[in-house]
Amino acid sequence: MGGDDPDVPPLAATVEFTPAKDNCEGWTFPGKRPEDIPVPSGEPTAEWAHRLGGIDNSITRLRLVIQGMNSHDVVLRNMRIVELRRGPLPTGTDVSLRTDCGGDLLERNYRVMLASDAPDFEFVTRADGDRVKVIKKPFGYKVSATDPEIFAIEANAAGEGYEQCDCLITWKLALDWTHKGEQGTLIVDDKGASFRTKSTHLNSPYPTVVKQGDAWK
Template sequence: MLQSISKGWWFVVGGTVLAVIGAAAGIYVPKALDPQDERPIAINLVSNPATVPTWGNDVFSFVMPTTARPATSPPLDCPSIVDWAHRNGGVDQEATRVRLVAQGLSDKGVLIQGMRAHIIRRSERPDPGGTSLTCGGGQGTVTPRQIAMNLDEAVPSAEYATKVDGRLPLFGFTLDRGETEVFELTATTMGTVEWAIDLDLVVGGESQKVQVTNHGQPFRTTGFVSPHGYRVMAGTDHWVECAGTPPTCGSTAVSPAEFRYS
């Protein structure tokens, strides 16, 4: 059961992490970056990908545990559905997308020389769960500059996904005090994984590591494909029922009061 994702410790990851660096100009950067402490950089995490323009046309799916008994009905707009699913135990299906906004705090400057996935728990098979909830999708795509990390390697590390002058540039970004860099990261898996993000830094010639979690909790991703689920199709204002793998969705509106999670 998917309950094992939150209470058990059986995780595996297979796939690729894609990160995108966006220029600070024209991208919303929160005024207050957290935490403001003695670390050489401040990090702000945006864990709701439906609020990030880069993924505005993507489809977002979540596997709900079979034990789910939500106190409220799922909403209809995709950003609210993402938050609702996470609050009620939903696990990102196939991909977890997060935006990291990093700001330099050190007068010595900060070199971000690496980004790695810190795998906490893993399983070689995607843990079975219950119903899936899906939203998003639309017309048009955004093609930003990408950085890739293959988590199947012994030491997964980020590198550019696109060659420059016939070769892949080395991963590395320097932040002066007050300077901001935006990372847009997508982690995918064919199994089930609980993980965090490690940033490898160099400050004043000394190596440091900063770990980024999902607001104090691990990120959770599963490759489990539910044979049953519900979806709000792009441009509509109601849920429909879906079945099969790949899923086929009906056209008749379904009330959230009728949802089955097991």
């Protein structure tokens, strides 16, 4: 099993995209008009959007399931942003899950502000109803084949104070681990490609649409 072979990481990560349906999150399809974007048969999803070249608008929400490959504990020492790049801002049709924005995602564990000078993960929880509380705590967990960990990640395209960079941010996650005296890093990405998150406060010359029935409105 993985972990006994030095070339095989002793842990694995499963990535699920979890856009918040109670918010006006969605995707930008660069250079495309609504008529250029096929209407999905069901609810628009991140997997559908990414397959067609869509870029996450403002926030990329992920649920990570981290599991060891054998019965020995793997210590997760750190989670960080790597291969972060900022490029030109693309314009195109925005597809939103809804037009009347609501609150934040109820499940929140870690948040990172991608446009900050030094993006770092913060542990986030809820306190006193809807108030979001940021807790400074060290990152440290253990996983094995029978004891996985699940992380909800909010990668916000803004910087400190929620300033936008008016750019396209590409990035990957890195999990630093220790196992049986060895150390390594597991890279988490979108099936080999970087995650892509758009940061902007500018109005696009292209429309914003939502799915109504079998058409964009």
